[in-house]
Amino acid sequence: MAARRRAGTASLIVAGLTVALAGCAGAGGGSSDGGAAAGGDASGDSAGGGGEVSVIMVNNPQMEDLQTLTEENFTAETGITVNFTVLPENDVRDSIATDFSAQAGQYDVATISNYEVPFFSSNGWLANLDSYVEEDAEFDQGDILEPIADGLRGEDGSLYAQPFYGESSFLMYRADVFEEAGLVMPENPTWDEVAALAEQADGVRPGMDGICLRGQSGWGQVFAPLTTVVNTFGGTWFDENFDAQVNSPEFVEATQFYVDLVTAHGEPGAANAGFTECLNAMTQGGVAMWYDATSAAGSLEADGSPVQGLMGYAPAPVKETDSSGWLYSWAWGVQESSTNKDAAWEFISWASSQEYEELVAEELGWARVPAGKRASTYENPEYQEAAAAFYEQTQQAITSADPLDPGVQPRPAPGIQFVAIPEFAGMATEVSLGVSAAIAGQTTVQEALDNGQQLAQEAGEANKE
Incomplete structure (x- = not known):
């Protein structure tokens, strides 16, 4: 590849x-x-x-x-x-x-x-x-x-x-809350199973939402976790010839799933929530699950953390791939x-x-x-x-991540939650504005990704031989 x-x-x-x-x-x-x-x-x-x-x-x-x-x-x-x-x-x-x-x-x-x-x-x-x-x-x-x-x-x-x-990335969850509610986290969860658990955990305690997912615009905010979802749903930013695939059925399905999940069972103000907001929500008991960076666990388990010893950790959820954690x-x-x-x-x-x-x-x-x-x-x-x-x-999660083969099809450049080309940062940030707007209910996922397709194609053309 x-x-x-x-x-x-x-x-x-x-x-x-x-x-x-x-x-x-x-x-x-x-x-x-x-x-x-x-x-x-x-x-x-x-x-x-x-x-x-x-x-x-x-x-x-x-x-x-x-x-x-x-x-x-x-x-x-x-x-x-x-x-x-x-x-x-x-x-x-x-x-x-x-x-x-x-x-x-x-x-x-x-x-x-x-x-x-x-x-x-x-x-x-x-x-x-x-x-x-x-x-x-x-x-x-x-x-x-x-x-x-x-x-x-x-x-x-x-x-x-x-x-x-x-x-890398993994799924963090309140093990004590799951036990109290009779919920069981699968050893290797799928995104469909996570969505079902988010629905069941939503409101299990007063003020507690089912899951926190980044919705804040930015190539490394919403698109860090979302691109891993796209990968495991069978989508990709570019095919092996650097032709954009942003409004392909798989990319749209993954993004629609993500937007629906966070709007139905996610944190308040999700369109403006990034890593810090989700960390605070998890630490303060506002959410039952959080999919994000493995490095967050150090803060959750630190001395003085309100959730120290109460957390469980599961691999990054999947759909069409065996793994989906970033690197x-x-x-x-x-x-x-x-x-x-x-x-x-x-x-x-x-x-x-x-x-x-x-x-x-x-x-x-x-x-x-x-x-x-x-x-x-x-x-x-x-x-x-x-x-x-x-x-x-x-x-x-770190040792099993494969930046050269993160999805179901050949890729033109390395990367799991990003594509290793100079244009990606600016292009993906522009596309993310539409995704954040979709989370806020200001546009549709299809409209956001149709607009993003043209931006991605321009970036792809710049990288063709």
């Missing part, structure tokens, strides 16, 4: 990425935005004389933990000042694409993903990390889970990013024009290390560890005990 990746021009990529207004396939998070520094003044040398590094990152919970731990640990040990800029995802993607495409050098390190790496590296925007990995035996590249590492390689096979955490990682990339590459690598090798995971465990608890990237994490008895409810399901 084809797995071709096309670099595209810098201007085309930036145009596509900057209209991707929201959300990723990953854990959405906290409310902080704007800049912050760890370890010293943004304009001064560090006390230890170790230099400085500027890091721009998404404001997910795992990154916010990193920000609180950096000064007293990394900076104290290395003398390297870390100047953090922490932004919501829609803003951070825009800022990174603009700075890296121009090679402006404002940021040395940025949180990117397995979506951006192929064409960022092909356009010369990312530093090749192979030599750093080879010279840093303590980092232990062999410990990185293969599916995660493979997604962070360029077309030349070299590493251009290192994962901070990795994830995603938030990772650290170094700008090629950076003059602080050595300091940047020191920061990355610490933030993505086993040592850092152990620090998080000591300071914040094992459930808060940014996992999903190292085999040693899943072999650690302490982690296994703290994450007993979800670690096996997470590891299985």
Whole structure:
């Protein structure tokens, strides 16, 4: 099957990425935005004389933990000042694409993903990390889970990013509520079974809805989970020749199912709900089920969580495929024009290390560890005990995900919840506006996808040989 990746021009990529207004396939998070520094003044040398590094990152919970731990640990040990800029995802993607495409050098390190790496590296925007990995035996590249590492390689096979955490997707549910209501979660649920359970669980407790699903517009908000539904319903964004299939019967059926499910048994205001809103709804007892990123389990099972110990976890629901979980990682990339590459690598090798995971465990608890990237994490008895409810399901979901073959037909480019072409971010975000409007009752699914077909075809034409 084809797995071709096309670099595209810098201007085309930036145009596509900057209209991707929201959300990723990953854990959405906290409310902080704007800049912050760890370890010293943004304009001064560090006390230890170790230099400085500027890091721009998404404001997910795992990154916010990193920000609180950096000064007293990394900076104290290395003398390297870390100047953090922490932004919501829609803003951070825009800022990174603009700075890296121009090679402006404002940021040395940025949180990117397995979506951006192929064409960022092909356009010369990312530093090749192979030599750093080879010279840093303590980092232990062999410990990185293969599916995660493979997604962070360029077309030349070299590493251009290192994962901070990795994830797939699964179904989370209130096991205690299911038991009280006499509901049984199948070992490998289908979407039809999930819909039936959502109907039965809806209202089983006062104010509790059956399921939470992202409805917020954005290629990585509503279309992160929805594209996995499309895949398992037999649909695809493009056929193997890059001809768009957005208004095909299978794509329409999957989207209609998703919209009907969330409008009938989902959270209030679903058209504006993303990862953070669903996390809050699940934590606060507002929903009985939630289909989303495996990384969410760390927050649900963290010390102090109202639902700690009350959750159950099942594989991503299916229909026509054997599995449907996505594969995603938030990772650290170094700008090629950076003059602080050595300091940047020191920061990355610490933030993505086993040592850092152990620090998080000591300071914040094992459930808060940014996992999903190292085999040693899943072999650690302490982690296994703290994450007993979800670690096996997470590891299985990550290792079984197949970005080259996520559906029932050949694909022209890799990707499960996205298509690895530069145009996808902007195109899918535009299409998502119609899907969110359908969830809000402002248009129909068919109208939204008919409009989306033309946008997708234009993106497909740009990628044809």
